[in-house]
Amino acid sequence: MTDQQQPSQPPAPEAEVTAAVLVIGDEILSGRTKEANAGYIAEILTASGIRLREVRVVGDDEQEIVDALNALRSRYTYVFTTGGIGPTHDDITAESIATAFGVGIDVDQRALDLMRPYYESRGIELTPSRLRMARIPHGAELIQNRITAAPGFRLQNVFVLAGVPSIMQVMFDAVLPHLRTGQKVLSETIKVAAPEGDIADLFTEHAGEHPGVSMGSYPSFADGKMRCELVLRSIDAQKLTTALSALQQKLEKSGIPHTVSTA
Numbered sequence: 001m002t003d004q005q006q007p008s009q010p011p012a013p014e015a016e017v018t019a020a021v022l023v024i025g026d027e028i029l030s031g032r033t034k035e036a037n038a039g040y041i042a043e044i045l046t047a048s049g050i051r052l053r054e055v056r057v058v059g060d061d062e063q064e065i066v067d068a069l070n071a072l073r074s075r076y077t078y079v080f081t082t083g084g085i086g087p088t089h090d091d092i093t094a095e096s097i098a099t100a101f102g103v104g105i106d107v108d109q110r111a112l113d114l115m116r117p118y119y120e121s122r123g124i125e126l127t128p129s130r131l132r133m134a135r136i137p138h139g140a141e142l143i144q145n146r147i148t149a150a151p152g153f154r155l156q157n158v159f160v161l162a163g164v165p166s167i168m169q170v171m172f173d174a175v176l177p178h179l180r181t182g183q184k185v186l187s188e189t190i191k192v193a194a195p196e197g198d199i200a201d202l203f204t205e206h207a208g209e210h211p212g213v214s215m216g217s218y219p220s221f222a223d224g225k226m227r228c229e230l231v232l233r234s235i236d237a238q239k240l241t242t243a244l245s246a247l248q249q250k251l252e253k254s255g256i257p258h259t260v261s262t263a
Contacts, residue, residue: 065096083163098137108136118149195226
């Protein structure tokens with residue numbers, strides 16, 4: 001966050017803190033631009049004890065953005081949007097956020113104060129198009145952008161970030177220390193040198209025997225052979241250890257080759 005508005009320090013971890021990512025841009029839906037931001041956000045949130053529950057992609061359409069945002073922000077602790085805060089006519093995220101919250105939007109003096117030195121030092125004029133990046137909904141906090149100075153912003157539980165991955169990442173890294181966090185999900189992985197079909201019944205039965213531990217199977221193909229990874233996750237270390245050990249024993253008894261690695 002910027003120095004102008006520093007939120008209070010986050011409280012102690014809670015039982016569950018949830019999040020959603022709203023990816024905005026026609027270029028994502030057309031395939032012209034390959035989406036890279038949701039994966040970065042998901043990895044960091046998971047490591048921080050925040051559960052990413054949903055990712056949506058919408059085009060550059062105000063009503064679609066408003067509808068998606070209102071649905072997500074009422075359902076999850078945090079919503080992170082990426083894309084649509086640049087200088088061109090189709091960058092309508094800021095206006096759409098203002099509409100969703102029912103607030104005004106205008107060029108923000110705080111944003112100008114951040115952007116002017118950057119552009120002046122490079123001999124670049126702050127044209128009306130570039131000033132679009134200083135339009136901030138009323139009541140929003142600014143999110144620092146160490147790369148190009150044009151800020152993102154936060155309005156209540158919604159964080160509005162750039163679409164360019166390198167810029168999005170520095171914005172996201174700036175807000176992360178101020179987020180509430182939940183209990184971290186612990187994870188273990190068993191790499192099985194066999195196709196899913198060979199262990200499906202065993203794994204399904206095992207998952208039912210260990211409530212409190214979520215389990216997933218992820219197949220792959222390498223060196224001409226089908227393999228899979230069995231991933232076990234839980235916030236309870238003891239339950240995870242018990243489930244992991246019991247699954248290993250079942251695989252060994254069935255003669256299925258496998259190795260264990262921390263995910």
